[in-house]
Structures are given as C-alpha cells and as structure tokens.
Amino acid sequence: MTSVVIVGSGFTGFECARTLAKKLRKQRPDVEISLISPVDYMLYTPLLPDVAGGLVDARFVAIPLANALRGVQAIRGRVDEVDFEGRTVTFTDPEKRSRALQWDRLVLTPGSVTKLFDVPGLAEHARGLKSTAEALYLRDHVIQQLELADVDDDPGRRRARRTIVVVGASYSGTELAVQLRALADSAANQMSFDPSEVNFLLLDLAEQVMPEVGEKLGEAAQRVLKERGIDVRLGVTLKEVHAEHVVLSDDSLIRTHTVAWVTGVTGAPLIEKLGLPTERGRLKVTTELQVPGHSGVFAAGDAAAVPDVTQPGKITPPTAQHATRQGKVLARNVAASLGVGKPKRYKHRNMGLVVDLGPRYAVANPLNVQLSGFPAKIVTRAYHVYAIPRFVNRWAVTLAYLTDLFFDRPVVSFGLSTQEDAQFSASEGIPTPKAG
Ligand SMILES: Cc1cc2nc3c(=O)[nH]c(=O)nc-3n(C[C@H](O)[C@H](O)[C@H](O)COP(=O)(O)OP(=O)(O)OC[C@H]3O[C@@H](n4cnc5c(N)ncnc54)[C@H](O)[C@@H]3O)c2cc1C
Structure with a gap:
C-alpha cells in the first residue's frame, strides 16, 4: 500500500x-x-468579515470534510x-x-x-480574524460593549466601549471594519441610540487603503469608508495596547475596549x-x-x-x-x-480581487476591469456564492444575503467563543497555560 x-x-x-x-x-x-x-472542515475565510459582522452564520462558511472528500481519510x-x-x-x-x-x-x-509584532499588550488585548472563533468573538464582543455602553453612567467609558479600532487597511481589515460598522448601525437602530456615537478607526502604516486594488479603487474605497463614519488614519499603527485604551505610533491615546489586528500573515x-x-x-x-x-x-x-x-x-x-x-x-x-499523468509547473496570473464594503457598495477589479458601487457589489456577492465549494453552503449564504436586504442583523451574543478561545495562540492551536 x-x-x-x-x-x-x-x-x-x-x-x-x-x-x-x-x-x-x-x-x-x-x-x-x-x-x-x-478541524473537520475547510474554512472559506473570505467571508469571515461577514461572520464577524453578524451577516452570515459561521457554519455557512465551513465546508464539512465528511462526504466532500470521497476516497480520502480525514484525521483530526x-x-x-x-x-x-x-x-x-x-x-x-x-x-x-x-x-x-x-x-x-x-x-x-x-x-x-x-503576523504579530512586538507591540506591548498586543497578543493579550487584541484579536485577529483567521478563525471562526475569532470572528464569533469579535461579533459577540462588539455587541456586548454596545449593550454595556447603553447603561454606563461614565461618559468617558461609554465612549470607549463605543470605539472600535481595526489595524490593517488591506482588503480583509477594511472588510472587517465595514461589517462591524454595519452591525453597530443595526444595533443602534434596534437599541434606539444614535449610530454616529459608535466610532471606528482603521489604521495602517501604508500610504493607501487596500493597495491590492490599485490607486483609483483604493481612493473610491476610502471615500466610502469616510461616508460610513470610519476614521481612516494612514502612516499610523499601534504603539501600546491596554485593556481600556491604545497608544498610537503618533503618541495619541484612544480609549477603546475593542482592538482587531488584521495586518498580515x-x-x-x-x-x-x-x-x-x-x-x-x-x-x-x-x-x-x-x-x-x-x-x-x-x-x-x-x-x-x-x-x-x-x-x-x-x-x-x-x-x-x-x-x-x-x-x-x-x-x-x-x-x-505515482505514475499517473505528467507534472507541470505552477503558473497563474492574478485575476483581480473583490472587496465587499458593506451595504450596497463594493470595489472589484476582475480581469483588470475596475468596478465600484452597486455593480461591484453584485459581482462580489456572485463571486463568493460561486466560489464556495459546496451547494448547501452556497444556498445558506445566498439566503443570509437575501435576509440582510430586508431585515436588521440580529443583535445576539451567545458568548460561545471566549476571549481565551479567540487568542492568537489558540487560533494557531498553541495551548495557552492556564492562569494560577
Ligand atoms: C479574513 C480573511 C479574508 C480573506 N479574504 C480573501 C479573499 O477575499 N480573497 C483571497 O484570495 N484570499 C483571501 N484570504 C486569504 C486566504 O484565506 C488564504 O490565502 C488561504 O486560506 C490560504 O489557503 P491555505 O490552504 O494555504 O491555508 P489555510 O486556508 O489557512 O488552511 C491551512 C489549514 O492547515 C491547518 N493546519 C495548520 N497547522 C497545521 C498542523 N500543524 N497540522 C495539521 N494541520 C494544520 C489549518 O487548521 C487549516 O485547516 C483571506 C484571509 C483571511 C484571514
């Protein structure tokens, strides 16, 4: 054998x-x-921002190995x-x-x-977006902070709870920021507070948002982020991360309880x-x-x-x-x-990228055709539905998108993914020593 x-x-x-x-x-x-x-699934990571934003259920982006891989023994x-x-x-x-x-x-x-950098407090207080545990944690955490802010008598702390910092303005960090924004807007609508009270900061050391999509689409994206109330700060990153505030590399201090780190791998x-x-x-x-x-x-x-x-x-x-x-x-x-067929070298020219920027907007450059706005949104959603490798998952994601057209996102946090489950080391499978 x-x-x-x-x-x-x-x-x-x-x-x-x-x-x-x-x-x-x-x-x-x-x-x-x-x-x-x-894990016993293949994770369709491009939709993790949608999971964090409460738009798509985590199960919908996991393709079960059972029955998808006929003739392969899957071992956990x-x-x-x-x-x-x-x-x-x-x-x-x-x-x-x-x-x-x-x-x-x-x-x-x-x-x-x-990829983590030597930023004090980063691994302890920030969370990434590589696993379902991290996406679910971010969703629950944002909802919980908005709920706590609603009943917090201290104005400074209330503002900190309503401030979300996302580090990394490449496509995945930007998609995360807009999906969390959409979740916060939905929560504001259902909990009856002003959505502009939730502050979003998107930081990156780079000079441009999403350099992957080129200058023109990057600028279009930046305009939309501004319209959505996301404060984009370029040439800036984190210097220190604490439980209730961060210090930026330009020495400004931001009070926040939520830091997402999506800077690269x-x-x-x-x-x-x-x-x-x-x-x-x-x-x-x-x-x-x-x-x-x-x-x-x-x-x-x-x-x-x-x-x-x-x-x-x-x-x-x-x-x-x-x-x-x-x-x-x-x-x-x-x-x-093993004697079946002939080998070949790997050759593939980049076919472009699709980036979902929240309600009714996306940017995309399929085969170098520059698209933005609603046409790009249709291309982006159609692409993901086509690319998910299983009919049932495609069906479920399509239904989630249709539901989102007519209804507010559910403001529900089950708390199934704890702060520990969502640590960078846990998502890498490195056991964290228990305290005490
Ligand atoms: C939030 C997010 C959004 C993204 N969006 C896009 C996008 O829109 N378009 C795009 O083209 N790309 C996107 N990407 C990038 C894309 O997800 C990766 O390039 C892709 O997943 C790489 O596939 P892979 O098989 O190499 O690794 P992975 O998909 O990461 O899979 C690695 C597998 O190996 C397993 N594993 C790890 N260590 C071990 C071990 N020691 N033993 C056994 N198993 C192990 C893991 O559990 C996992 O199952 C995104 C990534 C993220 C995080």
Whole structure:
C-alpha cells in the first residue's frame, strides 16, 4: 500500500485531496490518501468579515470534510513533527494523544497565522480574524460593549466601549471594519441610540487603503469608508495596547475596549520547525511545488514561497485564488510522481480581487476591469456564492444575503467563543497555560 499524507484542510489541502482522489481512483486504487487537520472542515475565510459582522452564520462558511472528500481519510490532529528520513509525521489528536503516520508522499499545506509584532499588550488585548472563533468573538464582543455602553453612567467609558479600532487597511481589515460598522448601525437602530456615537478607526502604516486594488479603487474605497463614519488614519499603527485604551505610533491615546489586528500573515508554526529554507516565513519550493532536496515532499498555499513565474523573482501572494489553483497542481504533480499523468509547473496570473464594503457598495477589479458601487457589489456577492465549494453552503449564504436586504442583523451574543478561545495562540492551536 502506498500512502499520501496531506497536512492541513484549507484551500490548498482540500483542493489537493479532492483532485488527487479523483485522479487516482481508477488507475491507482491501491494509494491511500489521508488528510490531517485539527478541524473537520475547510474554512472559506473570505467571508469571515461577514461572520464577524453578524451577516452570515459561521457554519455557512465551513465546508464539512465528511462526504466532500470521497476516497480520502480525514484525521483530526495537529502535525508536530516531520521525520524526512523515516518518512513519518507525528501528530497530536483532539484527546492530546500523540500518534504517527507513515507516508510515501507528503503534502505540506498548513497555511499561515497572523503576523504579530512586538507591540506591548498586543497578543493579550487584541484579536485577529483567521478563525471562526475569532470572528464569533469579535461579533459577540462588539455587541456586548454596545449593550454595556447603553447603561454606563461614565461618559468617558461609554465612549470607549463605543470605539472600535481595526489595524490593517488591506482588503480583509477594511472588510472587517465595514461589517462591524454595519452591525453597530443595526444595533443602534434596534437599541434606539444614535449610530454616529459608535466610532471606528482603521489604521495602517501604508500610504493607501487596500493597495491590492490599485490607486483609483483604493481612493473610491476610502471615500466610502469616510461616508460610513470610519476614521481612516494612514502612516499610523499601534504603539501600546491596554485593556481600556491604545497608544498610537503618533503618541495619541484612544480609549477603546475593542482592538482587531488584521495586518498580515506568516507561514504556520510547523514550517519553522522543519528547519528547511524559508522566504518571508514560507517554505521554499520549486515551480513544480516540490521541496528541494526531499523527493516525494510537496508544499503550497500560504505556507510555501511559490515562485511566481509570471513575475520572475517574486513569490505568489498568500491568497485563496492562488491556494486553490496550487492545490490542483499539487494533486497533478503528486499523481505524476505515482505514475499517473505528467507534472507541470505552477503558473497563474492574478485575476483581480473583490472587496465587499458593506451595504450596497463594493470595489472589484476582475480581469483588470475596475468596478465600484452597486455593480461591484453584485459581482462580489456572485463571486463568493460561486466560489464556495459546496451547494448547501452556497444556498445558506445566498439566503443570509437575501435576509440582510430586508431585515436588521440580529443583535445576539451567545458568548460561545471566549476571549481565551479567540487568542492568537489558540487560533494557531498553541495551548495557552492556564492562569494560577
Ligand atoms: C479574513 C480573511 C479574508 C480573506 N479574504 C480573501 C479573499 O477575499 N480573497 C483571497 O484570495 N484570499 C483571501 N484570504 C486569504 C486566504 O484565506 C488564504 O490565502 C488561504 O486560506 C490560504 O489557503 P491555505 O490552504 O494555504 O491555508 P489555510 O486556508 O489557512 O488552511 C491551512 C489549514 O492547515 C491547518 N493546519 C495548520 N497547522 C497545521 C498542523 N500543524 N497540522 C495539521 N494541520 C494544520 C489549518 O487548521 C487549516 O485547516 C483571506 C484571509 C483571511 C484571514
């Protein structure tokens, strides 16, 4: 029996497993494909801002591995070590038992984690947006702060509870800010307070909002953010984070109880542990997605520094667009290494980006066509509904969008994701020592 082990069930690992199982089904039914991941789903991250904004339910953006990956054994666990000589991986299962698995081909797709900087108080008081736990925590926390503000007699503290700071004005941070704004507006409407009393700050060290969409759309986005009452401050970041205030790099002090940190990503912690060459925290691979010097070992997605053959000298950016396509090429090249088909190098030209900017507005540049406003909104929503890889999820997300057209967002916080669940270390699967 020949075995292929895939590490991670994100865009890359999921697509690789699905395509590989199809490719090998007839010609190599003897090959056993296993996929190890701490979760039993593939997370459609582009809609996490919608989850944080209370627009879409968290289950709708999780694609269950059960029945989506026919012919693949899904194993719950986090890979801790790879033994390249002995061709085994060691992983910890959900009951904290250590187990080992033999491989003939290994596919490393553990994705990325939020990049943290040495800002005092950041890891303790800020929260990211890489997991459903973080998205749900942010939603619940914002609602709770608005509810507490409503009955707070101290005007300074009331204002602090109604101030939300988002750091990172790339597409995901900007989408988060506008979705939280829409949630706050909905809450204001239902709880009968003035929505302009909720203050939003969007910070970035860069000179432009969303450099990914170009100058013209970036400026359009900035205008809309201003109209939505979001105070964009460029060339500024956090200097200190405290439980009830932050200090910015220009030394201004902002009283706030909510800080979201969405500034960028670096390769998953497993990559550093491998002790292999990396570039910007991502594992170096060839254009055929092989790990140099280790035959039978492949890697791609956010975890890998994949050469961008359309722009020599550069690596492909960490996006779902590349991750999904790299997953397919991985499958093809792993199959080729097992005698099925021929390998190919990874080549993909960026097809543009869609960015949802809240009610009735988006910006998008599909195939370099610059769109903004309502037409971009339709393209953005249609794109996501098309791109989610399962009919039931598409159906549920479409219904959520339709519901949002006619009704206010629900102001409900179940508190199921605690502050600890949403810590950066928890979303990376690193256990946090319990206090006391
Ligand atoms: C909020 C947000 C919005 C985004 N919006 C967009 C967008 O609009 N368009 C776009 O193109 N991209 C977007 N992205 C980027 C996109 O999500 C990533 O590029 C993509 O998820 C990368 O896929 P991946 O498979 O490499 O990693 P991931 O999707 O992160 O998956 C990694 C998987 O590996 C697992 N894993 C990690 N460590 C281990 C381990 N040690 N053992 C086993 N399993 C492990 C994880 O649990 C996960 O299942 C967004 C990202 C975020 C966070």
